[in-house]
Amino acid sequence: MTNTDTSVQAVAALAQQALAPKEVEPGGIYLVATAAGHVERVDLTGPEYTGTLARKTGVTVVRDSASFLTYYGKHKDDASEVYSDVEKLSVTAVLDAHAADEPGFGEHRLTLALRRTKAWTEWLELDGKLVDQDRFANFLEDHLPNLVDPDAATMLEIAQSIKATTKAEFQSSSRLQSGERKFVFTEDTKTSAGARGDLQIPETFRIAVPPFEGADAYSMTARFKYRLNGSVLTLGFKLEQPEERAKAAFTDVLNAISEGIDTPVLNGTPA
Structure with missing residues (x-):
């Protein structure tokens, strides 16, 4: 070979x-x-x-402070960081953040994203708007549980009075010494001697509505608004600083989180 x-x-x-x-x-x-x-x-x-993950990753979204504290307590370490953003009404925890002596991946995060309640959203949707009598009365009836002063029973009577005069022609309005607003109307407009009456509505009323799911109800003053265009009456209300009430509710949620963790909450947004 x-x-x-x-x-x-x-x-x-x-x-x-x-x-x-x-x-x-x-x-x-x-x-x-x-x-x-x-x-x-x-x-x-x-x-x-x-069969083993190299590290924890992903973003978990929760809807209340109790859920935030439960998840945070399970996954936090000595380098974990927590940030709050009052404008976005959110709290974010970076569970694998940078430590003082070594970098972290920053890929395991927890976010509290508060959800507005249906009632809060509906009050804000009508805030500052003028609508016809029937819609305004129906709105009051649908939101009686939120009405605190005057109480729900009194506001129901007012709503029913507004409904009963939807076909009347309004002629004038005046402010009473009690602070109420009086509207004079004529029910039978076919004759000059039509039945006359008046409708009285409080100048302000108070509501109590939870801004977020799982939050307590917060009280607000609603100032009664109206427009008399000829004989047609439109009604509405203007809420007193609703966004400030929402921020106050967020602060209470943030305080509950701060009391339940052993790291300071930073004001800002994580990178």
Whole structure:
């Protein structure tokens, strides 16, 4: 056998050895020679091979302070950071934040995203608007649980009085010494001697509405508004600083979180 034949057999043997299957261990990185003469990198370090995640990642969204504290208490470490944003009404925890002596990934986060209640949203949607008598009366009737002063029973009577005069022609309005607003109307407009009457509505009333799901109700003054356009009466209200009430409710939520954690809450937004 010539030296050339020996060299060919040696190369063939190495090629066969490279193609022969071999058992590998999960968790390692291997270089594999292919029949085409290339070298491929095989990475078996992923969780699908090892059955273990390298680190915690993802963003968890909760809707109340109790849920925030539960999740935070389970996953926090000594480097965890908490940020609050009063404009966005949100609280964010970076659970794997940078430590003082080593970096963190910052990829495991917890966010408290408060949801406005249906009642709060509906009061704000009508805030500052003037609507016809029927719609205004129906709104009061639908939101009786939110009315505190005058009480719900009194406001129901007012709503029913407003409904009863939807076809009347209003002629004038005046402010009474009690602070109420009186509207004079004529019910039967077909004759000059039509039945006359008056409708009295309080100048202000108070409501109590929870701004967020899971929050306490916050009280606000609503100032009665009206417009007498000819004989047509439109009604509405203007809420007293509703966004300030929402921020006050957020501050109470933030205080509950601050009392339940052992790290200061930073004012801002994490990078």
